[in-house]
Amino acid sequence: MKPPILIIIMATIMTGTMIVMLSSHWLLIWIGFEMNMLAIIPILMKKYNPRAMEASTKYFLTQATASMLLMMGVTINLLYSGQWVISKISNPIASIMMTTALTMKLGLSPFHFWVPEVTQGITLMSGMILLTWQKIAPMSILYQISPSINTNLLMLMALTSVLVGGWGGLNQTQLRKIMAYSSIAHMGWMAAIITYNPTMMVLNLTLYILMTLSTFMLFMLNSSTTTLSLSHMWNKFPLITSMILILMLSLGGLPPLSGFIPKWMIIQELTKNNMIIIPTLMAITALLNLYFYLRLTYSTALTMFPSTNNMKMKWQFEYTKKATLLPPLIITSTMLL
Amino acid sequence: MLKIIIPTIMLIPLTWMSKPNMIWINTTTYGLLISLISLFYLNQPNDNTLNSSLMFFSDSLSAPLLALTTWLLPLMLMASQHHLSKEPLTRKKLYISMLILLQLFLIMTFTASELIFFYILFEATLIPTLIIITRWGNQTERLNAGLYFLFYTLMGSLPLLVALLYIHNFMGSLNFLMIQYWIQPLPNSWSNIFLWLACMMAFMVKMPLYGLHLWLPKAHVEAPIAGSMVLAAVLLKLGGYGMMRITTLLNPLTNFMAYPFMMLSLWGMIMTSSICLRQTDLKSLIAYSSVSHMALVIVAVLIQTPWSYMGATALMIAHGLTSSMLFCLANSNYERIHSRTMILARGLQTLLPLMAAWWLLASLTNLALPPTINLIGELFVVMSSFSWSNITIILMGINITITALYSLYMLITTQRGKYSHHIKNIKPSFTRENALMTLHLLPLLLLSLNPKIILGPLY
Numbered sequence: 001m002k003p004p005i006l007i008i009i010m011a012t013i014m015t016g017t018m019i020v021m022l023s024s025h026w027l028l029i030w031i032g033f034e035m036n037m038l039a040i041i042p043i044l045m046k047k048y049n050p051r052a053m054e055a056s057t058k059y060f061l062t063q064a065t066a067s068m069l070l071m072m073g074v075t076i077n078l079l080y081s082g083q084w085v086i087s088k089i090s091n092p093i094a095s096i097m098m099t100t101a102l103t104m105k106l107g108l109s110p111f112h113f114w115v116p117e118v119t120q121g122i123t124l125m126s127g128m129i130l131l132t133w134q135k136i137a138p139m140s141i142l143y144q145i146s147p148s149i150n151t152n153l154l155m156l157m158a159l160t161s162v163l164v165g166g167w168g169g170l171n172q173t174q175l176r177k178i179m180a181y182s183s184i185a186h187m188g189w190m191a192a193i194i195t196y197n198p199t200m201m202v203l204n205l206t207l208y209i210l211m212t213l214s215t216f217m218l219f220m221l222n223s224s225t226t227t228l229s230l231s232h233m234w235n236k237f238p239l240i241t242s243m244i245l246i247l248m249l250s251l252g253g254l255p256p257l258s259g260f261i262p263k264w265m266i267i268q269e270l271t272k273n274n275m276i277i278i279p280t281l282m283a284i285t286a287l288l289n290l291y292f293y294l295r296l297t298y299s300t301a302l303t304m305f306p307s308t309n310n311m312k313m314k315w316q317f318e319y320t321k322k323a324t325l326l327p328p329l330i331i332t333s334t335m336l337l
Numbered sequence: 338m339l340k341i342i343i344p345t346i347m348l349i350p351l352t353w354m355s356k357p358n359m360i361w362i363n364t365t366t367y368g369l370l371i372s373l374i375s376l377f378y379l380n381q382p383n384d385n386t387l388n389s390s391l392m393f394f395s396d397s398l399s400a401p402l403l404a405l406t407t408w409l410l411p412l413m414l415m416a417s418q419h420h421l422s423k424e425p426l427t428r429k430k431l432y433i434s435m436l437i438l439l440q441l442f443l444i445m446t447f448t449a450s451e452l453i454f455f456y457i458l459f460e461a462t463l464i465p466t467l468i469i470i471t472r473w474g475n476q477t478e479r480l481n482a483g484l485y486f487l488f489y490t491l492m493g494s495l496p497l498l499v500a501l502l503y504i505h506n507f508m509g510s511l512n513f514l515m516i517q518y519w520i521q522p523l524p525n526s527w528s529n530i531f532l533w534l535a536c537m538m539a540f541m542v543k544m545p546l547y548g549l550h551l552w553l554p555k556a557h558v559e560a561p562i563a564g565s566m567v568l569a570a571v572l573l574k575l576g577g578y579g580m581m582r583i584t585t586l587l588n589p590l591t592n593f594m595a596y597p598f599m600m601l602s603l604w605g606m607i608m609t610s611s612i613c614l615r616q617t618d619l620k621s622l623i624a625y626s627s628v629s630h631m632a633l634v635i636v637a638v639l640i641q642t643p644w645s646y647m648g649a650t651a652l653m654i655a656h657g658l659t660s661s662m663l664f665c666l667a668n669s670n671y672e673r674i675h676s677r678t679m680i681l682a683r684g685l686q687t688l689l690p691l692m693a694a695w696w697l698l699a700s701l702t703n704l705a706l707p708p709t710i711n712l713i714g715e716l717f718v719v720m721s722s723f724s725w726s727n728i729t730i731i732l733m734g735i736n737i738t739i740t741a742l743y744s745l746y747m748l749i750t751t752q753r754g755k756y757s758h759h760i761k762n763i764k765p766s767f768t769r770e771n772a773l774m775t776l777h778l779l780p781l782l783l784l785s786l787n788p789k790i791i792l793g794p795l796y
Contacts, residue, residue: 238427245468255460264498271502276528280535283495287488294487298480302471 001046012039013133020137026074026084029141030067033105036137037063043129044122055121059130062114066104073097086141089148098141099149105138108191109160112184116168119180124225127176128216131183132209139190139205143198151195159278161188166288173227175219178292179212182251185289189266192282197269204262211251211259218244231299241301248297252290338393338448341407344371345441352433357426361418364433368411368440375400375407375444379790394450394513397794398650402578403447405657406571408780410440413563415773416665419672420561421473432473436563439465443571447578452501452511455582456494459539459575463490466572469564470556479559485552493542493549496535503532504586513582523590533594536583543576544631546598547605557624558677562668565620569627569664570657577631577653580638581646588641595639602639603732606632610736613743619667619679622747623660626703629740630656637718640725643795648717650793655711655781659702662777666696669770670751673763679747682763684756692766693752695774704744705737708785713792 016036020029037060044056077094078084089095100111107115119127142149165185172178186208190201218240224230234241250259263286267279348364348371355363378400395403413436421429442462449455463486471483505511508519523529542549557565584591609628616622630652637649667677669692674682686693705711715737722729784791 249464254464255457260457260460267499268502268505271499272506276499276503280496280499283498284492287491287495290491291484291488294484298471298483302468302483303480 001042009039009042012036013043013129017133017137021140024086026077026086029086030071030074033063033067033070033137036134037067040129040134043126044118046126047123051121052123055118058114059118062111063105066101066111069097069101069104073101086144089145092150095145095148096150096153098145099153102138102142103154103157103191106135106187106191107180107184108157108187109164109184110157112161112164115184116177116180119176119183120174122176124176124216124220124223127179128213128220131179131216132212135183135187135205135209139201142191142194143201146194146198149195154191154195155278158188158190158192159282161185161191162282162285164188166285169292170288172292175225175227175230175296178296179215182289182293183212185286189262189282189286192278193266193269196273200262200265200269203265207258207262211247215244215247215251218247227296227299230296231303233300234304245297245301248293252293253286254290338395341371341374341403341444342441344374345437345444348437349434352430352437360430360433361414364437365411365414368407368414372404372407372411375404378403392450392454393445393448395448397790397792397796398578398581399447401650401654401791401793402571402574403444405574405654406440406443406447408776409567409570409657409661410436412661412665412773412776413566415769415776416566416668417561417563418769419767420668432469432563435465435469436567439469439567443567443575446575450513452513452516452583453505455513455579456498456501459579460491460494462572462575463487466564466568470560473561473564474559475561476559478555482552482555482559486556489542489549489552490539494539497539500532500535517585520586520588523587525590525593529590530594533587533590536587537580537594537598540576540580540583541598541635543579544573544635545576545628546635547601547608547628547632550605550609550628553628554621554624557627557664558618558620562664565664565668566661569623569660573627573631574653574657577634577638577649580635581649584638584641591639591641599636599639602632602635603729605629606636606736607732607739610739610743614739614746617679618677619670619747619751620664620677622679622743623663623667626663626740626743627656627660629736630660633715633718633736636722636729640721642721642724644717645721646795647792648714648721650714651710651788651791652714652718654784654791655702655709655714658777658781659699659711662695662699662774662781663703665770665773665777666692666699669766674760679750681757682760683750684752684754685760686752687756688760688763689766691771692774695771695778696748696752698778699774700744700748702781704741709781710784710788710791711781713785713788 013036016032016039019032019035023029023032041056041060044059045052073094076097077089077091080091080094089098104111119130122130162185165181165188168184169178169181172181186204190204193200221237221240222230222233246257250257253259253263263283267283270279344367348367351363351367352360378395381397381400414433417432421432439462442458442465446455446458446462449458467483467487470486471479474482501511508516510516545553557568560568606629609625613622613625616625634649634652637645670682671677702709702711705715719730719733722733789796
């Protein structure tokens with residue numbers, strides 16, 4: 001893609017999200033969402049093949065439906081409260097519609113079906129933008145309407161998302177689908193706590209974005225999209241394999257790495273609100289996630305897969321500067337000790 | 338406490354920046370020096386604890402375990418020298434760094450004063466152990482072993498996290514020293530029963546309790562020698578230590594919640610001892626004997642009498658040293674014949690007589706011969722369980738008999754009798770190996786002269 005066009009499209013994506021985060025008028029928020037969605041379609045279709053076209057179409061259809069649902073909720077809110085300002089939404093129907101629309105945009109269960117297929121059909125870089133940047137806008141709206149969200153609905157969605165994210169990723173060998181299911185599970189954790197303490201959601205989102213960015217960057221370093229190609233990494237970049245080890249354990253939420261911080265905080269907030277069974281269930285289901293991250297580390301870092309390549313240190317020059325910023329950030333942001 | 342922690346952290350740059358032929362020497366020497374520092378903590382004021390800072394403290398329960406942990410690091414390094422000698426330098430340094438990291442987490446776990454801090458470090462010890470088992474183990478089953486190890490422990494400890502946060506909410510603080518004064522008796526209700534279960538299951542899996550012990554033979558057998566040593570000697574004691582700390586919060590519910598676990602432990606120790614009698618794999622035998630000894634500790638902790646706590650503490654330290662020594666002996670066999678089968682290397686007494694002396698002493702301490710501290714621990718536990726219920730003496734007696742049986746079986750199979758033909762050209766014992774056994778044995782024998790230090794806070 002020619003650089004000027006790429007710059008314009010990227011700028012539109014960013015502007016769209018910024019408009020969503022900064023406005024207080026519901027119409028502008030909707031406009032921001034639409035800008036964002038329309039601008040990201042060419043990014044999703046960078047590689048012009050039928051798979052990418054299918055992925056972009058699925059993405060477009062789900063996001064457009066969600067935006068329309070959002071608009072409907074906004075209109076009902078306008079009908080009952082007479083104003084366009086984003087604030088406490090008094091009407092439960094409007095609130096439920098908005099919540100449903102925003103969870104469709106995020107890919108929470110039961111609206112999660114598009115996430116693995118879209119992520120699989122696009123390149124690694126587009127997948128990275130899809131799973132990180134695109135989550136910011138809906139999350140910011142959920143943050144702003146959090147006092148009026150129906151807790152039961154969101155908690156149900158969160159629980160099912162964690163379950164789906166855990167079980168769905170178990171049978172995958174394609175890295176993009178694994179990251180998609182990981183995204184579903186993490187969104188579930190975030191959604192569980194919005195109504196109780198929205199700050200923890202921001203914490204979880206930040207750490208999740210950091211970890212996912214690093215993971216995708218490490219995958220792009222090797223241009224690997226399957227577990228098999230990742231397992232040849234011990235030959236080319238031995239150091240990166242230990243990075244992947246720690247990163248995967250951090251995604252799985254093992255102490256003392258920073259992936260544990262959001263889980264700890266979320267469980268703490270939920271137990272403060274007298275919910276004991278739900279955080280226990282969520283924590284135990286997160287072990288399913290840990291299983292498939294661990295399987296990735298087994299094939300990458302802890303065993304040496306047979307490979308025909310006998311030369312070490314083959315490609316030292318690609319992307320080495322960009323990737324090394326983030327993994328230390330991830331590991332050392334454990335503020336626990 | 339920083340005077341132990343900071344030197345341990347600095348051991349990592351020491352390994353990475355030493356000259357290649359000095360890495361083992363440097364780390365072992367400085368590890369021994371650090372263990373000398375930890376011995377100072379054994380000097381405890383009466384009835385009180387030594388508070389070092391806001392986050393760390395040490396009392397008569399954690400100080401012996403701390404000394405055991407720091408003593409074991411140089412021993413692990415000495416034991417690993419041979420099987421790592423052919424690896425490239427970076428991998429050797431990585432291995433040593435993993436051991437040091439594990440040591441660091443263990444030191445902090447034993448001296449943590451707040452329960453959530455303890456939990457985080459308790460989980461953190463899993464990661465270096467997993468890496469050591471999966472990366473440097475010798476057989477293909479090590480992948481499965483690592484998975485079993487990690488998931489059994491995590492499945493038990495996630496409810497512990499929820500329970501600790503709930504107690505924090507309920508009681509205001511989880512600082513161990515303050516909690517002793519704030520506890521209220523726990524009434525009997527379904528939710529309190531689940532709270533008790535959530536608190537205890539993590540440690541039960543770690544100990545391990547008989548029904549949940551599947552991870553232990555796998556992990557011990559597949560781990561390299563340093564991994565086996567640290568698993569048997571220290572990581573199992575984490576479970577015992579945690580149980581002792583957390584049962585202060587859970588009275589009087591323990592009185593009847595303990596029954597199923599007591600039954601499992603009492604029956605399990607006989608079962609696992611009997612399994613030992615039929616083992617062909619040497620490391621597997623020692624692993625099952627660990628389960629059996631730890632079942633005694635579980636029984637002791639659940640009874641909650643002063644004598645049983647003293648017995649549990651003494652037994653933990655004694656079993657740590659004994660089990661680690663047995664794994665070192667088994668490893669010296671493995672390095673020579675590259676097989677763990679016992680009958681392949683018989684009659685070693687004629688070939689390696691000094692090693693046979695260490696085998697004899699290790700087996701004798703394993704079967705709790707007087708006047709070793711193993712006996713003190715077992716005797717206290719047997720006596721206190723007799724006072725809890727008279728019938729348990731039958732089971733305990735059977736267990737002590739079977740323990741003696743399999744220890745002697747192991748001794749006789751490997752040492753006595755005519756040697757098998759194919760082991761005539763094994764290498765003689767290295768000085769390093771003899772030094773390793775001596776360093777294991779000396780604390781055991783010297784402690785039998787003054788067992789007061791390891792008898793714990795209720796002495």
